[in-house]
Amino acid sequence: MLERATPEIVVVSGPFEDHARMCIDAIERGMHVLTEKPAALTFEDLDALRAAHAKHPRVHLAGMMFSRYTR
Secondary structure (H helix, E strand, O other), rough: OOOOOOOOOEEEEEEEHHHHHHHHHHHHHHHEEEEEOOOOOOOOHHHHHHHHHHHHOHHHHHHHHOOOOOO
16 A cells, blocks of 8 residues: 555554554655554564664654553
C-alpha cells in the first residue's frame, strides 16, 4: 500500500509479528508512525527499528501507550 499512497502519517495496527517491519517500511519512506503495542517482538526487531529511526531523525515514532478502557 505504501508504494501506491504517500501518507504523512501511518498507524500500524496489524498482526503483532509484523509491527516492526511495517514501522520500518514507513520510517524508511519518511512517514511518521504511530504504532500499536508491541512495536517489536524480538530484540533483533527492536534493534532494526531503532536503527531505521536513527537514520531518519525527523520522522516521529510513537507507541500507543494510552489506556483503551477507562471506567
